Each structure stands twice: as C-alpha cells, then as structure tokens.
Amino acid sequence: MTVPALNHALMFASIDGSVAAPAGFRAAGVACGIKKNGSLDLALIVSDRPASAAAVFTLNKAQAAPVTVSKARLSASGGRARVIAINSGCANACTGPEGHRTAEAMADAAARAAGAPSTDVLVASTGVIGVALDRDAVVGGIDQARAALARDGGSAAARAIMTTDPFPKEAAIETTTPSGRFRVGGIAKGSGMIEPLMATMLAVVTTDAAVPPPLLQRALAAVADVTFNAISVDGECSTNDCVFALANGASGVAITEAEFDVFVEALRRVCEPLAVGIVRGGEGATKLVTIEVTGARTDADAKRTARAIANSPLVKTAVHGADPNWGRLVAVAGRAGVDFNLDDARVQIGDVELFAGGRPYDDRAPEASAHLQGRDVVLRVDVGAGGSGRARMWTCDLSAEYVKINAEYRT
Amino acid sequence: MTVPALNHALMFASIDGSVAAPAGFRAAGVACGIKKNGSLDLALIVSDRPASAAAVFTLNKAQAAPVTVSKARLSASGGRARVIAINSGCANACTGPEGHRTAEAMADAAARAAGAPSTDVLVASTGVIGVALDRDAVVGGIDQARAALARDGGSAAARAIMTTDPFPKEAAIETTTPSGRFRVGGIAKGSGMIEPLMATMLAVVTTDAAVPPPLLQRALAAVADVTFNAISVDGECSTNDCVFALANGASGVAITEAEFDVFVEALRRVCEPLAVGIVRGGEGATKLVTIEVTGARTDADAKRTARAIANSPLVKTAVHGADPNWGRLVAVAGRAGVDFNLDDARVQIGDVELFAGGRPYDDRAPEASAHLQGRDVVLRVDVGAGGSGRARMWTCDLSAEYVKINAEYRT
Numbered sequence: 139m140t141v142p143a144l145n146h147a148l149m150f151a152s153i154d155g156s157v158a159a160p161a162g163f164r165a166a167g168v169a170c171g172i173k174k175n176g177s178l179d180l181a182l183i184v185s186d187r188p189a190s191a192a193a194v195f196t197l198n199k200a201q202a203a204p205v206t207v208s209k210a211r212l213s214a215s216g217g218r219a220r221v222i223a224i225n226s227g228c229a230n231a232c233t234g235p236e237g238h239r240t241a242e243a244m245a246d247a248a249a250r251a252a253g254a255p256s257t258d259v260l261v262a263s264t265g266v267i268g269v270a271l272d273r274d275a276v277v278g279g280i281d282q283a284r285a286a287l288a289r290d291g292g293s294a295a296a297r298a299i300m301t302t303d304p305f306p307k308e309a310a311i312e313t314t315t316p317s318g319r320f321r322v323g324g325i326a327k328g329s330g331m332i333e334p335l336m337a338t339m340l341a342v343v344t345t346d347a348a349v350p351p352p353l354l355q356r357a358l359a360a361v362a363d364v365t366f367n368a369i370s371v372d373g374e375c376s377t378n379d380c381v382f383a384l385a386n387g388a389s390g391v392a393i394t395e396a397e398f399d400v401f402v403e404a405l406r407r408v409c410e411p412l413a414v415g416i417v418r419g420g421e422g423a424t425k426l427v428t429i430e431v432t433g434a435r436t437d438a439d440a441k442r443t444a445r446a447i448a449n450s451p452l453v454k455t456a457v458h459g460a461d462p463n464w465g466r467l468v469a470v471a472g473r474a475g476v477d478f479n480l481d482d483a484r485v486q487i488g489d490v491e492l493f494a495g496g497r498p499y500d501d502r503a504p505e506a507s508a509h510l511q512g513r514d515v516v517l518r519v520d521v522g523a524g525g526s527g528r529a530r531m532w533t534c535d536l537s538a539e540y541v542k543i544n545a546e547y548r549t
Numbered sequence: 550m551t552v553p554a555l556n557h558a559l560m561f562a563s564i565d566g567s568v569a570a571p572a573g574f575r576a577a578g579v580a581c582g583i584k585k586n587g588s589l590d591l592a593l594i595v596s597d598r599p600a601s602a603a604a605v606f607t608l609n610k611a612q613a614a615p616v617t618v619s620k621a622r623l624s625a626s627g628g629r630a631r632v633i634a635i636n637s638g639c640a641n642a643c644t645g646p647e648g649h650r651t652a653e654a655m656a657d658a659a660a661r662a663a664g665a666p667s668t669d670v671l672v673a674s675t676g677v678i679g680v681a682l683d684r685d686a687v688v689g690g691i692d693q694a695r696a697a698l699a700r701d702g703g704s705a706a707a708r709a710i711m712t713t714d715p716f717p718k719e720a721a722i723e724t725t726t727p728s729g730r731f732r733v734g735g736i737a738k739g740s741g742m743i744e745p746l747m748a749t750m751l752a753v754v755t756t757d758a759a760v761p762p763p764l765l766q767r768a769l770a771a772v773a774d775v776t777f778n779a780i781s782v783d784g785e786c787s788t789n790d791c792v793f794a795l796a797n798g799a800s801g802v803a804i805t806e807a808e809f810d811v812f813v814e815a816l817r818r819v820c821e822p823l824a825v826g827i828v829r830g831g832e833g834a835t836k837l838v839t840i841e842v843t844g845a846r847t848d849a850d851a852k853r854t855a856r857a858i859a860n861s862p863l864v865k866t867a868v869h870g871a872d873p874n875w876g877r878l879v880a881v882a883g884r885a886g887v888d889f890n891l892d893d894a895r896v897q898i899g900d901v902e903l904f905a906g907g908r909p910y911d912d913r914a915p916e917a918s919a920h921l922q923g924r925d926v927v928l929r930v931d932v933g934a935g936g937s938g939r940a941r942m943w944t945c946d947l948s949a950e951y952v953k954i955n956a957e958y959r960t
Contacts, residue, residue, distance in 0.1 A: 197884070198880060198883040198884045199883040199884070199888075199889040199890075199891070200879045200880055200882065200883030200884075200889065200891050200894075201883075201891070229876075231876065231879075231880075232876055232879050232891065232904060232907075232908075232909060233908070233909070234906075234907040234908035234909075235907070236908075266874075266876065267874075267876025267877070267879065267880060268875060268876040268879070268903075268904065268909040268911065269909075269911070451862070451947075451951070451955070452955055455951070455952050455954075455955035455956045456955065456956065458952065458956045459955070459956025459957050461956065461957070463677075463678075464679060465640075465642065465643055465677065465678025465679040466678070468611045468642075468643050468678065468679070469609060469611055469642075469678060471611065472609040472610040472611030472612075473608070473609045473610070473611075477610075478610040478611065479610075480610070480611050480612070480643070483611075492679075493643060493679065495645075496643075496645040496646070497643075497644070497645035497647075498643060498644070498645075498679040498680075500679065500680070536862075536952055537952060537956075538949035538952045538953060540862070540866070540952075541866050541869065541947055541948060541949045541951075541952060542949060543866075544862070544863055544866035544867065544870070545866045545867065545869045545870025545872065545948075546870050546872070
C-alpha cells in the first residue's frame with residue numbers, strides 16, 4: 139500500500155489516551171491472577187453502542203483457541219463487535235478442546251459484561267504456549283474489569299496486555315475533516331516472537347467514526363501492511379497475533395469511499411507509532427533500526443530484501459556493537475532471493491555511503507560508527523537491480539539480553 | 550538424496566588425517582601475515598598428478614572474487630585441478646576489480662607452485678568482507694606453503710582456514726572394495742554466516758580414487774545436500790561458500806557408475822562429521838542440536854520446516870537455557886509455510902513426547918529439561934500432515950557469546 143496523497147484540508151493532531159480516547163469507548167486493565175506476580179493481566183475494551191469490527195489474524199497454522207473463537211464470532215456477527223477481552227500471561231495455544239472451551243467461556247463472559255449479543259465480541263490471549271488458561275480467573279477478571287471500565291482506562295488496558303514488553307504502547311489522534319472531527323486510538327503489545335507475516339501483532343484500534351465493516355476491514359489490512367507487517371524483532375510469527383479494530387460512529391462522522399483515504403491516513407498515524415513502539419521495546423533491544431531498500435525490481439522484492447536484513451542475526455549484532463560492517467548488508471541482500479547487482483549496489487549507514495560502484499569506502503567507517511552509537515539507526519541498501527521497487531521496515535538490534543530473556547523465559 | 554542401501558561387502562574405516570590422507574596429496578598451512586595476530590592463514594593442497602575436480606559454490610548473488618575466479622578456471626579446465634589455495638582473515642569479497650585481480654594472482658601463484666597448468670587451480674578466501682586482500686602477502690604465503698607441503702600437512706591446512714572456529718575440522722576414511730582400497734579425506738571451516746543454501750561451506754575433500762569429473766560433481770552435489778546443506782548456525786549464507794573435491798586416482802581404484810553408491814557413501818562419511826563439526830563449533834555454540842522432522846507431505850516440506858526450526862532464535866535460546874519450551878517448536882512448524890495439522894502434530898525433546906493429539910504433557914517437562922542439559926540435543930517434530938516426508942538438520946544453540954562475537958567481530 140502506498141499512503142495516498144491527500145489533497146483536501148485536514149488536520150491530524152496527536153492527543154492523549156489510546157483505545158478509550160474516541161467517544162463512546164471505555165477500557166480497563168485489572169489483575170486477575172493469571173500472572174503469578176500479581177501484575178495487570180486482563181484488559182477489557184467496550185463500546186457503549188454497536189460498532190463495526192475488523193481484524194487481521196496470524197497466518198500461523200498452529201492457531202491459538204482465542205484466534206479460532208474470534209474468527210468464528212466475527213463471521214457470525216457479520217463484522218460487528220462491542221467488546222474486546224484480552225488476557226496476558228497465558229497464550230491459550232496448543233491447549234486442545236479444553237482450551238477452546240475456555241476461550242468460548244471468555245468470549246461469553248465478555249459479551250455478558252458489555253450487554254452485547256454473544257456474537258459481538260473478540261478475544262485474544264498472549265503469553266506462554268501450551269499452558270491451560272485458568273477459566274475461573276479469566277471470567278472473574280472480566281467481571282472485575284467491567285466494574286473498572288472508565289473513559290481514562292486505556293493506559294491500564296495497555297499495561298494489562300504486556301508480557302515481556304518494557305513499556306506500554308499507546309497512541310491516539312484527532313482528525314478534523316470537512317464533515318467533523320473523529321478520533322482514532324490504539325494499544326499494542328510485543329515483544330518477542332515478532333514477525334507478523336501479513337497477519338499482525340496483538341493490537342487494538344478504536345475509532346468513533348462510523349465505518350462500514352467492509353471498509354473498516356480494507357483500511358485495517360492496508361494499514362497493517364505498512365505498519366505491523368513491516369516490523370520484525372526476531373523473525374518469529376506467533377500462534378496468537380491479531381489486530382482488532384472497532385468503529386462505533388459516536389463522533390457523528392461517517393466514513394464512505396470519499397473519506398477512505400483520510401481514514402486510512404488517520405489509522406496509519408496511530409498504528410505506525412504502535413508498531414515502531416513494539417520494535418523499540420523488542421526483547422533486549424537497545425536500538426531502533428529503520429531499513430530502507432531501493433532499486434529493486436518490485437516493491438515486493440524490496441520488502442523481501444528488507445525482511446532478510448531485518449532478520450539477519452549478523453546485521454543485528456553488528457548494529458548492537460556499533461560496527462559499520464556494511465559487508466554483512468551486502469551479503470544478506472545478495473542471498474535474499476531477489477534480483478541483486480553487486481556492481482550497481484549501494485550501502486549507506488545513516489547518511490554515510492560505505493559501498494558503491496563495486497568498491498568499499500572504509501575511510502568513512504568512523505562516521506558510520508558514530509551514527510551506529512545512537513539509539514536510532516538507519517540502514518539503506520540499493521540492490522542495484524535498476525527498478526523503482528522500494529520498502530521500509532523497522533527492526534531492533536540483537537543483544538545478549540535477548541538471549542538471556544528467551545533462554546530463561548519460563549524459569 | 551537418500552543414501553543408497555549397499556548390498557555388497559564393504560568396509561568404511563575411519564583413519565587419521567584429512568586432505569593429505571589419500572595417496573598422492575600433500576598439504577601445508579602457513580602464516581603469511583594476513584591475520585594480524587600471526588596465526589596460520591594460508592592453506593595449500595596439492596595433488597602430485599592431474600586430478601578431477603568438482604565444486605559447489607554459494608548461491609549468494611554477491612559472490613566474492615575467488616568464487617568468480619574458481620568458477621572460471623574449473624570451467625576452462627573441463628573439471629580438472631591439481632592445487633587449491635585458501636586464505637583466511639580476509640574474504641576478498643566486495644573488493645571490486647582490484648580484488649578480482651588479486652584473486653587471479655593468487656590462482657596463478659598456486660598453479661605455478663604446483664607446476665600445474667594455469668587452469669588447474671581453485672582458490673577460496675574467508676574472513677571479513679570488503680577489505681582488500683594483500684596480494685604480496687598471499688602470493689608470498691603460497692611460495693612459503695609450497696616449501697612446507699607434506700604428507701602430514703592436512704592438520705596445518707585445517708587450522709589455516711579457520712576464522713572464528715574454536716577447533717579445526719578434519720576427517721578421513723579408507724574404503725575397501727572388491728577392486729581395492731581408496732581413501733577420502735576432508736577439511737572444513739565455519740563458523741558464522743552459516744546456512745549454505747544448496748551451495749556449501751568452505752571445505753575441501755580429496756580422494757585417491759579415480760573419478761571422472763561429471764561423476765565427481767554428481768557425488769559432491771548429492772552428498773552436500775544431506776551434509777553441508779543440512780546445517781545452520783545462524784541462517785546466513787556467505788559470499789564465499791564453496792566445497793571443492795579433488796580425485797587423483799593414485800589408489801588405482803576407478804569409480805564408475807557401478808561403484809557410484811559406494812563412493813557417495815564414502816564421501817558422505819567424511820562430509821557428515823565435517824558438517825556436524827562446523828555446527829558444534831558454531832559461534833557461541835554450547836550444544837549440537839539435531840532436528841528430525843517427519844509426517845510432512847514431501848521431503849522438501851520437511852526440510853523447510855527443519856530449516857525454520859534450525860534458524861528460530863526462540864528455539865535456539867530455549868535450547869540454550871535448557872527450557873523444554875515445545876510450544877515454540879509448534880509455533881515455528883506452524884509458520885514454516887508448509888502443510889501442518891495441529892491436531893495430529895507431535896513434539897518430542899529427546900525421547901520425551903511433550904505434545905500430541907492436540908494436548909500438552911507438561912508433567913514430562915523435567916525429563917525433557919534433563920535431556921536439554923546435555924551437549925547433544927535431539928528435537929523431533931511430526932507436522933501431522935499425514936505424509937512420509939522427512940528431513941534431518943543440525944544446528945546449535947544461540948548464546949550471549951554469539952552476540953558478543955558478532956557485535957565485536959571487527960573491533
């Protein structure tokens with residue numbers, strides 16, 4: 139997706155809050171005992187009126203029970219939902235028929251809590267795979283969260299969906315259009331097992347615009363493609379990834395085909411900081427790395443190269459060590475499986491060109507190393523295939539801390 | 550490739566030595582100043598008579614100068630070579646026309662040293678990408694190595710091709726056949742940027758059997774497929790990967806189609822320990838991990854799943870931490886892009902089944918954890934697709950030491 143050029147007067151203003159910033163939404167985050175350390179582990183997000191719903195789900199063939207249940211309910215409701223319940227601390231994945239029944243009970247409890255039809259609900263879980271989700275805890279948590287629902291509850295909800303995330307991810311904006319103002323808000327969580335392949339991360343986006351379900355689905359898919367699907371922490375794709383969007387119309391602004399581009403841009407402006415936040419808070423990450431690939435035959439070729447670079451342990455460790463080892467970028471681009479021409483390829487670290495015309499410029503290494511010392515790193519590779527294909531992805535460095543976190547995750 | 554069942558009397562006996570163990574070969578490893586710490590950095594392997602040659606090269610599109618030069622000479626000689634020169638400490642990759650001229654000079658010097666036609670030579674380089682290879686040093690090193698050539702020089706050659714390898718990789722066997730005995734010997738090096746995609750590692754295999762070039766090439770490709778192409782340290786494919794094979798006929802045993810299977814098995818028995826040695830000596834590795842995938846639709850599907858598991862940072866860190874986190878194996882198998890059925894999938898760590906019939910057996914986790922404490926780990930995944938496709942791969946764990954080595958490689 140290319141973000142459309144908008145040719146009419148608009149304003150996108152960042153505002154405080156997240157999923158409960160749009161009118162008609164309330165949220166809560168509570169501790170119901172799924173996480174043994176007593177921290178927040180259940181989020182509830184409720185619209186005070188019926189809302190359109192859209193979702194993108196993991197493409198992993200080992201899908202968790204809440205993914206199966208959410209797909210079924212979204213299909214049964216014809217693209218509507220009023221409530222979303224998410225627990226952290228347990229993924230309810232690979233848990234067999236019993237796990238499926240728990241996900242159904244979780245969805246039923248959430249629908250009841252919102253006074254919504256049993257079809258108008260979405261659920262998600264995140265945490266360890268293969269461990270049974272405590273049904274009493276999660277159902278009790280939903281009741282507890284219902285009592286705590288508040289207009290300023292987005293922050294608690296953002297914290298309640300965290301697992302190894304070092305900080306919560308929240309964003310919201312207000313969009314002014316000729317027909318009025320509407321808001322979009324969102325929360326997301328990471329931070330390991332992150333490489334959503336066309337599906338996405340655990341994230342929730344709400345809006346008080348009125349958006350028909352098919353339009354909402356199209357907008358969410360388009361935005362996910364350039365935000366949540368353009369990030370990678372470790373090249374993994376989880377059993378539980380999903381992004382949910384709810385649109386309840388409380389602002390009085392209706393989105394039709396005419397306003398579609400505006401709505402997409404508003405959605406993108408919420409999803410991009412959430413996606414980038416997931417990477418910045420990636421397990422063990424000390425740097426945010428933006429990868430820009432140009433000169434590819436097609437955008438798809440460029441994205442394939444960018445993804446290979448984003449997942450390369452050698453690139454990620456070099457960035458971690460602030461080593462301007464551009465040769466690793468060439469090596470990865472050369473093995474990415476798409477057209478690559480060594481003689482015409484170019485590599486930049488920050489604004490420093492280190493390889494071009496088939497030859498290195500290693501005298502510029504100190505300048506590149508200085509760029510790599512920062513917390514925000516840009517790597518640019520032109521693959522020299524002579525095309526106009528380009529792509530951007532975000533990743534993080536690979537540190538010893540990542541290894542430590544994941545070697546000791548359950549111990 | 551499936552290793553053929555051999556139905557005639559044979560004996561494969563491991564023997565001491567490596568590339569100079571077969572009759573008519575001598576080898577040397579010297580220090581010529583490419584590595585700044587004064588350790589061995591140039592290997593020379595020479596046959597005392599003309600020999601057939603075969604090679605498999607990296608599929609990376611950013612090919613190093615020695616790869617280009619070796620391909621051209623092998624083609625010009627019609628599949629013959631008498632001498633192989635390899636330097637470590639500098640990859641001579643991404644070094645432009647000047648690097649190409651240095652690789653040509655290196656090949657010319659090696660041919661002169663062996664008294665061979667200028668076409669009958671193969672060269673390889675390994676080390677940092679994008680740094681100029683010192684032509685005087687490498688040519689001087691070849692002269693120095695020529696003087697040091699010896700029947701017991703294989704060990705020095707194996708050490709001279711090492712970069713971050715913690716130990717040299719050598720293997721040799723003697724094969725007894727009805728028509729006489731022949732030997733096969735080899736050396737290899739790792740240990741980062743290792744995931745040879747149909748091409749292979751830096752390795753040299755010699756034999757004193759007489760093998761026509763087309764047969765030698767076929768045997769090498771088949772064996773590489775189940776050895777060097779079935780390993781991964783970090784999912785990277787280098788600019789310099791190659792495996793060379795020389796067959797000089799000094800044993801008097803001639804390999805024809807009738808003996809092809811015997812020769813392939815002999816070659817495999819040398820290449821497998823070299824390949825496994827590369828993994829065991831992988832950067833930062835503390836464990837050798839054997840991955841066995843079954844129940845796939847095809848062997849190719851099984852290999853794709855095995856490769857995804859071998860390259861998964863979450864699996865590799867869990868193994869490092871001796872965490873029997875089988876859920877990560879399910880998640881990776883589910884995202885490998887091939888048929889996968891969660892209800893029929895099975896996961897074993899060692900001989901301990903932890904997931905089957907859609908449900909976990911976590912009470913067995915302590916037993917699995919005990920297996921993971923060892924230095925040799927086996928992970929078995931049946932993807933439940935109901936087919937007979939199977940594959941085996943070797944990888945290593947991912948440790949903080951890998952990060953340290955690669956964050957500080959050039960500093």
